Amino acid sequence: MKSCHRAFTLVELLTVIAIIAILAALLLPVLAHAKATALRIQCTNNEKQLVTASFVYATDNRDKMPGNGRQTPPAVTTNKFWIQGAMVNPSDNTNTAYLFNANYALYADLIPSQKTYLCPADRNTVKIGAVTYPRIRSYEMNAYVGWSGAWDYRLDTNYKLFRKQGDFASVSMTEGTFVFIDVQPDSICWPFFGVMMATTYSNYFFNFPSSAHNRGAVVAYADSHVEWHQWTDGRTIAAKSTSYHSHHELSTANADLGWLRERTTVPDKSPNGSGNANGGGDKRGQGVAGYQYFEPND
Ligand SMILES: [Zn+2]
Numbered sequence: 034m035k036s037c038h039r040a041f042t043l044v045e046l047l048t049v050i051a052i053i054a055i056l057a058a059l060l061l062p063v064l065a066h067a068k069a070t071a072l073r074i075q076c077t078n079n080e081k082q083l084v085t086a087s088f089v090y091a092t093d094n095r096d097k098m099p100g101n102g103r104q105t106p107p108a109v110t111t112n113k114f115w116i117q118g119a120m121v122n123p124s125d126n127t128n129t130a131y132l133f134n135a136n137y138a139l140y141a142d143l144i145p146s147q148k149t150y151l152c153p154a155d156r157n158t159v160k161i162g163a164v165t166y167p168r169i170r171s172y173e174m175n176a177y178v179g180w181s182g183a184w185d186y187r188l189d190t191n192y193k194l195f196r197k198q199g200d201f202a203s204v205s206m207t208e209g210t211f212v213f214i215d216v217q218p219d220s221i222c223w224p225f226f227g228v229m230m231a232t233t234y235s236n237y238f239f240n241f242p243s244s245a246h247n248r249g250a251v252v253a254y255a256d257s258h259v260e261w262h263q264w265t266d267g268r269t270i271a272a273k274s275t276s277y278h279s280h281h282e283l284s285t286a287n288a289d290l291g292w293l294r295e296r297t298t299v300p301d302k303s304p305n306g307s308g309n310a311n312g313g314g315d316k317r318g319q320g321v322a323g324y325q326y327f328e329p330n331d
């Protein structure tokens with residue numbers, strides 16, 4: 034009896050393998066793109082929650098935006114910020130008390146989830162001793178929003194501070210005012226995102242924005258919309274600094290800096306400056322007793 038059993042020839046087998054390889058090659062970029070889109074959507078969702086929380090807070094606190102700023106050490110309970118901690122201090126990178134303890138963070142009761150503070154595309158870790166930990170935060174709030182306490186001398190004093198929810202409507206910023214942004218993991222530091230506004234420093238980065246989302250960052254605005262923005266300059270996309278925490282990186286004629294500046298704040302036209310006019314202990318431009326202004330590497 035003749036057997037009808039027939040094996041594949043080597044050529045047939047190789048053909049099938051080649052076809053599978055071609056299909057996989059076609060499919061992988063599609064999958065990678067879908068994954069990148071998913072991360073961007075999660076990040077957008079995080080910032081939507083962060084910006085919504087800021088207005089929930091303002092509504093409950095006579096229109097006052099949640100505190101933001103810089104203080105040393107961060108564990109100050111009298112002048113609470115939305116969250117605290119400065120990533121220049123290694124232990125702050127893992128100290129969740131600065132996010133979830135109501136003694137420090139105004140957001141403690143508003144955002145209970147760790148995931149909300151971490152951009153899903155931010156895979157950076159921090160090493161303390163021999164142990165590697167994931168970071169706890171990827172976002173910063175526009176320095177000109179909610180600032181409370183001693184002003185950072187490196188930022189300009191003559192620009193509008195948005196201390197109340199109503200302040201956003203009092204200025205004309207056609208592109209909108211950003212409130213939150215995801216930050217380049219090596220550059221993230223204090224709760225605030227600094228943008229150099231003075232013309233003298235218009236070519237400097239204080240903080241670098243993230244470029245983890247297909248060369249772009251996710252940005253939340255004062256009208257609560259959140260968008261993804263792709264950077265155009267290689268020096269923003271592949272941020273590089275020999276000293277991130279001197280917060281003073283020259284990037285001459287970088288259009289991305291212009292984009293940020295346009296969405297940060299506007300010159301302050303009120304007679305005494307917005308901070309003084311609104312009260313709230315603004316000490317911009319002044320030294321504060323016991324406050325170390327000139328840390329070489331903050
Ligand atoms: Zn992100």
Ligand SMILES: [Zn+2]
Nearest residue numbers: 121222278331
């Ligand atoms: Zn720093």
